[in-house]
Amino acid sequence: MTARSYVVCVTLLLLVGRFCFSAEETNKSPSISVGEKRQGTLQPEETQAIALQATEGDFVRGSISGSGTMLMLIDSKKQLVRCLADGRGPNLPYMFVVGDAGPYELQVTSQTGGDYQLSVDAIVAAKDQVAPARVLASPRLRQLQQTLATGGTTASFWEKLEAEGTPLVEADGVLPPLARDEALVTFLYRGAKRNVRLFGAPSGDHDDLQRLGDTDVWYGSYRVPSAARIDYRLAPDVPELPGSGWERRRAILATAQRDPLNSLAFPADNIDIYAGSSVVELPDSPEAPWLERRSDVTAGKIERHRFESKVLGNTRDIYFYRPADYDPQAAENGLAVFFDGDVYLNEVGIDAILDNLIATGEIRSTAAILISNPSPQSRSNELPCNAKFAQFVAEEVMPWAKSQGLDADRQRTVVAGASYGGLAAAYLGLEHPELFGNVYSQSGSFWWAPNALNASVTKPPAEWLTREYVTSPRHEVKYFLEAGSFEANDRIGSILTTTKHLRDVLEAKGYDVQFREFPGGHGFFYWRYNLPRGLIDVLCPEMTAVIKMK
Known part of the structure; x- marks a missing residue:
């Protein structure tokens, strides 16, 4: 006072x-x-x-x-x-509520x-102190609401959706009206008892769906770019558990499953409804000509190796990709080093993407080193700015790969990855610019700092790597950064915000930086669609000429 x-x-x-x-x-x-x-x-x-x-x-x-x-x-x-x-x-x-000591x-x-x-x-x-009725954004849900108000049921609503598929994608009659480049996506689930959560929501979090009155309709509507692709899962009746907030949040994995009324999935060949994700492609989503293997393109060669690291004291799979007709002596060869190598190979299909891009001349002839993780736990320990892991890559993997004929000038060598892998790529660019002249980060976890996952929600992580760049000398490294518009959630640290922050720091230091914000979220589904464009940016044949002109 x-x-x-x-x-x-x-x-x-x-x-x-x-x-x-x-x-x-x-x-x-x-x-x-x-x-x-x-x-x-x-x-x-x-x-x-x-x-x-x-x-x-x-x-x-x-x-x-x-x-x-x-x-x-x-x-x-x-x-x-x-x-x-x-x-x-x-x-x-002034305002107040009358108590029991009146008049x-x-x-x-x-x-x-x-x-x-x-x-x-x-x-x-007191009896009139109720919130106004929720105005439903979706015209189809408003129509159902009117049907229910006149004594109808949800039966015909679900019958139509079983024929049409879900989620609902609407443009006309949305409240408030959409912008010209937006669409309304309404995710739906039928018949949960307690709750339904949307895993992979466009908000960047695991959102609770709302229940329409006391019916069997659970829904969540989102205004999203009409060019977006979205992968998601629905989690009905997620248990509430004792334990930490992180443990309770992870309980969503117990029931998360594909949308039973959506036939489009990633990967497409999953039989188990609890495997993979459901997918929605909006009307203006761009074509993706580089993802599927083409019959007129000769496939490159994949080799799997078991590699034992003395630096890290563990063993992992490392894959080599060599393009068709690869000449290890060619002066203009490119080289790409990817973390989470088995995922990029098996889920993203990086070999088919490279085959297509090389065959059509979009990128130079490029070999790839795909470094896998011994375990999920080792991934969490090794990829986030780990000096020992950087030493492993620089002193063990790169010399060994060179002895196997996979090598390129640093100006045509890129280190790349996604999430923690994107963070690791940027860290390698800082620690070993003599090897990597290019860094390609897909949704890098630049919010990371030591003990970040245990940090208070009121004190966000310190963006450790970005701070390192502030105080470190500048090197001749080009940066290609991507983050999704759905990655703005600040529960731990917004990937979109922290990626932009790193971009700003790099630009202030005088680095060559490209940044792209894509209409999507966090996951290999999204990174798969972005990867061809990113590789073209990094490995286009004209890049060497541009560098020489500078």
């Missing part, structure tokens, strides 16, 4: 005490009810009382005007309940005197 507020409150109490004696003697206060105004003139330090026509539980809102005029709420025992306006303003609003009075007073006007603008009874 400030000194002035304390003086005001003491003054009010003294004035109230003076008035309470008078009120008990006269007990002739005028009254005021909703929509009414009371005007008057006060002498210095005079108090006037006005009885309030309201009952317990009522919400009361109004205002008082008058220079230096103060307003107090008094209970049936003539005790001060609260100060509603302290006189510091010519026109002050109440409103007391108007002023130390200096003057004219005042008191109004009661609204009195809302």
